[in-house]
Each structure stands twice: as structure tokens, then as C-alpha cells.
Amino acid sequence: MIPSIEWLEEEKKVKMIDQTILPHELKFLEFGDYRDVANSITVMNIRGAPAIGAAAAMGMALATIEYKELPKDKFLEKMDEAADYMKAARPTASNLFWAVNRIMKIVKNSSGTPPEISEEVIEEAQLVAQEDVNVNKSLGKHGAKILDDGDTVLTHCNAGSLATVQYGTALAPVRAAIEQGKNISVIADETRPRLQGARLTAYECQYDNIPVNVIADNSAGLLMRLGKIDKVIVGTDRVSSDAVFNKIGTYHVALAAKDNDIPFYVACPTSTLSLEDTVDDVEIEQRDPSEVGRILGKVQAVPEGVKCLNYAFDITPFRLVTGIITEDGIFTPEEMLKKYKQ
Secondary structure (H helix, E strand, C coil), X not given: CCCCEEEECCCCEEEEECCCCCCCCCCEEEECCHHHHHHHHHCCCCCCHHHHHHHHHHHHHHHHHHHCCCCHHHHHHHHHHHHHHHHCCCCCCHHHHHHHHHHHHHHHHCCXXXXXXXXXXXXHXXXXXXXXXXXXXXXXXXXXXXXXXXXXXXXXXXXXXXXXXXXXXXXXXXXXXXXXXXXXXXXXXXXXXXXXXXXXXXXXXXXXXXXXXXXXXHHHHHHHHCCCCCEEEECCCEECCCEEEEECCHHHHHHHHHHCCCCEEEECCHHHECCCCXXXXXXCCECCCHHHHEECCCEECCCCCCCCCCECEEEEEHHHXXXXXXXXXXXXXXXXXXXXXX
């Protein structure tokens, strides 16, 4: 896949794929204002925890450009405001906060002038993006070890190239295994209400000639029982000290996998770890109920006047997780906590 997001150095803009209109059209958006980047995260022009992190870092770089002619004390004040604005874009994905905090550490600790700080931040934002690609490829190499020739992998939502800068998280082991010559196919849950599996995972698998079938979300348990799924690999928007937060519906998939003795893996770059948190500390994002009531905003699916609930993420406890795949290896939840929790 082509990169989902990139920094345009000459124009000093952020360029990203508009994922809201895939698979019908491949369109690119360009933003020169950090507020527009924050809004693109909120409305999901760009989505997926790692991609959101890269977008946030680049958005903060745009903020430094906007404010770099101010006196330093005023510059720092405005950057604090920009950081708060960016963090408010979406509440659950930890990469958003990780990226903003990483940029603000440079802003606060630099002894340079605002123009010099701006150059440092632009360089760091590009580094965030490149690191994401490198991390995903490393994650993929480790994850490929769990895949046998002929395996069919179920995934939920989109945790492929489109959810990252490039290459993917949950799909990274699939890509790496195929690169190693293994015959691997994918089953993608459609992922209501925004259909990221049907629209995005299917799109990028087709784009890269990865065999894929799309199923309704309520079909996964039956296919497991029928022996048509060998492994489950999902991405994650945050991993706390006791659970995995991923797209709504992940918990049901994990329960079905447990009941059918199918390994359930979570692909998780270390930038997504939030091990100082427990489930009680994490806000579960609730989005516009109309996303449930109207299919992709077009077809009315429920009677007028009927209320809908629209939680964007759910909580999968560690007891349902076989392993967590990071750029450093594959770990049980207990091993992961021992390695990374400080």
C-alpha cells in the first residue's frame, strides 16, 4: 500500500488518504493548519492508532510553523493550547497522546528560538512516521512465526497499512508471512457501524493481492466452529495494564476464539502501550449515534425517532489473549507486563 500519511516538506503541509470515501475513491487531502489535522482525526479521514499518532505529530509541527514568529514565552503558551486541542480529537487511542507528548517534550526542553524549535519538531514528526514503518515491519517478522503455510487469519476492523503510516500492525504478520513464501489468506469482519473491515481491510488486501473474504460481524463464531479460521490477529488502540482496547466487536471475537481453542493475538507497537492505566482510567469513545442509525450516513437502518448507542471501542481482558506481538517479539500478557511496565 501507498503511505496513508506523509509530510510535504516544500509545501509545509500534511498529506493523507481520505479513508472515509474508500473503497470507492482514492483521494488525498492536504492540510496546512493543525486544527484541520485534528478535525481529520475526529471525523476519521485518518484512523488507526499508529496513523493517528503520526498525524498528531505532524499537526503539532504545523502549529510550530504558525506560531514560530512569536516571542518564546508566547510561543510556548500557544503550543500548550495546540497540544490540548490535538489531544481532544479522540479520547481512547493512546498513540495520539504519546505523539503529542513526545513533540511537547522537545518544545519544552529546547533552548532554541521558536524558528529553531519548529525545525526540530518538523524533523521529529517525520521521524515518528519513519519509526512507525520500521516498527511495523519488525512486528510483522516476529508475528509471521505464528503463521503456518495455509493458515486463514481472521481480523477485525482495519489494522493494516491504512491504520498506520505504512505496512500495518495486525496485517503485518500476514504480509511478512506471504513475503516468506507462505500461503496465507484473510477473513475480514465487516466491522459495523463504519465498516472498516469491509471497506478498508478488503481494499488494501485486494490492492496488494492478499486473498481475502469479508464476513458479517455475527459470522465469526460459526466460521471458527466450522474450522475455517486458524488464527485471530487484531490491532489495538490502547493496551492498559489489564486489558486490550480495540474496535467495538473485538471482545466478541475473543470470546468465540477462546471457546473454540483458536489462538487470539494482538498486534501492538510499544507506542500503543499505556501500562500505567487500568480499565477504569480509560475513556471509551462514544461517537455520533447516527453512525449506527444510518449505514455510512446514507441508508436509514432504524425507524425514525429510535435512539442508538455508538461505543467505538470495547475491552478485551488479558485472560482471552494468547499473545501480544510487538516490535520486540511475542509475549503473553504477563510477559509483556514484566518486560515493559515501569
